[in-house]
Amino acid sequence: MTIKEIARLAEVSTSTVSRVLNDSGYVKHEVRERVEKIIDDTGYLPSDTAKDLKKKNTKLIGIIIPKLSSRTIGLVADGITKVLDENGYSSILANTGLDFKKEIEFIKIFKQKRVDGIIFVATNIAEEHIKLLKKMKIPTVFIGQDSSSYDFSCVVHDDYGATVEMTNYLLNKGHRKIGFIGVDEIDRAVGYQRRRGYEAALKEHGIDVDRNLISIGNFEISSVDASMRKLMKENPTAIFAVTDNLAVGAINYLLKNGYRVPEDISVVGEGDSGIAEIYNPGLTTIKYQYLESGEESARVLMRILKTDKSEKKIMNYRLVERESARKI
Incomplete structure (x- = not known):
């Protein structure tokens, strides 16, 4: 899908489509709504660079996390970036603040940034996530939630x-x-x-x-x-x-x-x-194993980028006994 095709479907000029995409210049309300609906229906997203060039690997991975203040999320992120660094990849970290709308927004932004893959530290998986990710065709690994029934790779705790x-x-x-x-x-x-x-x-x-x-x-x-x-x-x-x-x-x-x-x-x-x-x-x-789950998710994504085969990994755990419980 190109800007010309969007313009043809909306029966407007390419410059009008461009103004809608960039939110610049005047566009009649009804025309803007028509263009935005076609963009949404077709899943069209402009790339920041090389719009008309064949896509090449960017060596860039998008990471979605629910909140920055969590120590456990920090360990997961450390594990992810460690393995990405070892494999020559950089990352973009997106903090959603547990906001579903921001999760959807960041997935779209990652598409624009042409990331090679996404690692999604999820608190839940909604149909909207799956529908959008399948439309975007971006290799994705979920951490913390079982996405295997949707044919997406995941790393989960038991x-x-x-x-x-x-x-x-x-x-x-x-x-x-x-x-x-x-x-x-x-x-x-x-x-x-x-x-x-x-x-x-x-x-x-x-x-x-x-x-x-x-x-x-x-x-x-x-x-x-x-x-x-x-x-x-x-x-x-x-x-x-x-x-x-x-x-x-x-x-x-x-x-x-x-x-x-x-x-x-x-x-x-x-x-x-x-x-x-x-x-x-x-x-x-x-x-x-929070740190290890981050590491494993990045390894899974590296394999997906080579083989395109989904995986499910279940991490280990152990009970740590301290002083807060006693026998009665």
Whole structure:
């Protein structure tokens, strides 16, 4: 698709299409809408350079991350750039701030920049992502969410298996009333798979899932107090939070309200973020391979650029036992 073809379909001049694309000069509202609709329908995106030349490799990779402030995302990004550097590639880092519209916008920008591939650190995968990426035909690797059913490569953590193991850890310590602090299941990995793992472990031990012992909030530590007020009405002996941040929020709530951890109630998390080791008491948690997942995603992308074959990689994890949980 070229500007001339867009102009022909819209029944306007090429200069009008150019003004719409560059948002410069006057264009009647109805004409602008007609041109923009054709551009959107055809998936046309102008290249910054060499519009009429045969595309060549740019040795440039686009990286989409949900937020810069996360330590774990920083480790993933470090792993990605390390392997890209080793293979002679540069990168453009796009921080979406957990904004879906920005994710879509950055994919389009990466197309304009003619990146050779995209590594997408995803909190969820929507149909719009898949539709756009397939239209763009840019090799893409997702990190953290399973995109294999869409025929896209991915590097994922074993969220389900890790959560089963941590729940079994508490059950083996004698806990039967385990409060669960989760997040919205739109995040298939942290929200859905971790809750599924918790419930599966309970059922394997012949314990019915008590909905009153489950509270779904968000990733912000400020959301934990409301969850804890609900859960403590059920007198749990342990709290399992799906992230370390939420687990620390739970401990803060307990200490403020006169409880001792782990003497009165045990608390565990997932992620082994920096705070897990230095917090008092030290937090028992799951350590995921964040740095290594970034490295592996870049290696997968390097292979895709050569073979065009999709891959799915599941990373390892380990349970890190510290002082926040005890046997009863």
